[in-house]
Amino acid sequence: MHRAALLLALLATPAAAFAQAPAGEHEIQVVNRTGQDAVALHAVRDGRANWGQNTLPRPMPTGKAFTLRTRAQAGCRFDIRMVMADRREAVLRDRDICAQPRVVVEASDLRAAPSQPAPGTPNPRARISSGTGFVVGTDRVLTNQHVVGGCDRIFVRTADGRMLPAVPPAKVDAALDLALLAVPGNPGEVLPFRRAPEVRRGEGVIAYGFPLPGLLSSDPKLTRGEVNGLAGLGNNASHYQISAEVQPGNSGGPLLDLHGHVVGVVVSKLHAQNIAKRIGDIPQNVNFAVKGDAAQAFLQRAGLAPQAEASRGEEMSAADAGEIANRGTVFIRCER
Structure with a gap:
């Protein structure tokens, strides 16, 4: 899920010996011997589903090489992709x-590019993560920043089952x-x-x-609980502590009262194993939600006037x- 940081070292130059990379970095020299210009070059950690950014600042002629550096922490195993002017x-x-920092791309390595998904449709080959959101205005959806960060x-x-693309950029409040x-x-x-x-x-x-997409069924899940506390972890005044059970995938979903009004945005759960290592006991069902007032203030800062209603009278069923x-x-x- 994290991109290997690529540090450009030398632009298109004749294929030749190159200087040793500084300590803490690996250096890759990619040589174009395909017989035509390369218009894009990608180098990412082995197995990553997304190719990331093009590292070429300009087309690289045949017979030339391009040198780039990666941080040693990224490891040694990389996938290399070169795209040519004819789109092969x-x-x-x-x-x-x-072991082999010099990679030569030959004409025999070229293949037709795989078909791409139609614009505005999901890519079945992408690396996927997911979460929940809810509608807060005309064509506006609120969720957690960590659900969509890096997508x-x-x-x-x-x-009703439609798949709609979000239009970047999102407006965020990281805090x-x-x-x-x-x-x-x-x-x-x-x-x-x-x-x-x-x-x-x-x-x-x-x-x-x-919650737990890919394990549980794809339909939404409802869990009932109570507001346990009016502050979150470390006395975070922007959070409620709640007992409604949440799992990975619930993040960004609405927390509603029994009048059907949003009182919070589900954000996290206490990591039971980590806490057990610190205190010697396993915490039971400790979860958190961003308070509705804080969420409304964020929406106002983002230029949206949220709808709000009073919760009066008899409560409805869950x-x-x-x-x-x-x-x-x-x-x-989220596709990466």
Whole structure:
């Protein structure tokens, strides 16, 4: 999920011996012997699903070489890809750049480029992570920043099964771990925030989202719990502590009261194993959500006026609150 940092050292030069890389770096020299210009060159850690950025600042003629450096922490195993002017490409997998730092690309290595997904459609070959989001305005979806950070492309799956691409850039608040996505095409109904009264300890809440994708079924899941505390880990005043169970994939989903109004954004759970190592006991069901007030303030800073309603009168069932949540909650697909 992390890109190997590539440090450009020498532009297109005649294929020849090259200087030793500085300590802490590996050096790769890629030679073009294909008979035509190369327009793109990629070098990434072996097995990565995405090729990252093109390292060539200009086309590289045949008979020339390009030298780049990688940090030693990235290891020795790299995949190399060279794209030619006629769109054919050479892909050389699992090259040990420590043992053989000079990579020669021959005409016999060239193949037709694989077909690409149509614009605006998911790439089945991409590396995928996922999370949850919910609609907070016309064509606007709120989620966690960590759900969408580092994504090359983002898609949301709506309650009626449509897959819509998000339009970058997202507006983010890293401190709150929130991100606002622009998703044209009507991703769902707007979920209103709770305007009043103040949230109290012991209030019933539901978390709604898509936990453990690929393991559990693809439909959204509802878990019920309570607001346990009015501050988060380390007295974080922007968080609630909640007992509604959450799992990986719930991040960014709505936390609703039993009037169907958003009181928070699910953000994290306490890592039970790490805490057990520190205190000798396993914490039970300790989870956190960004407070609705903090989320609304972020949306206002991002130029969006969130809808808000008072939670008055008789509470509804968790099932009925879940029906409301379902109309505005989306699955988020991050491609890298």
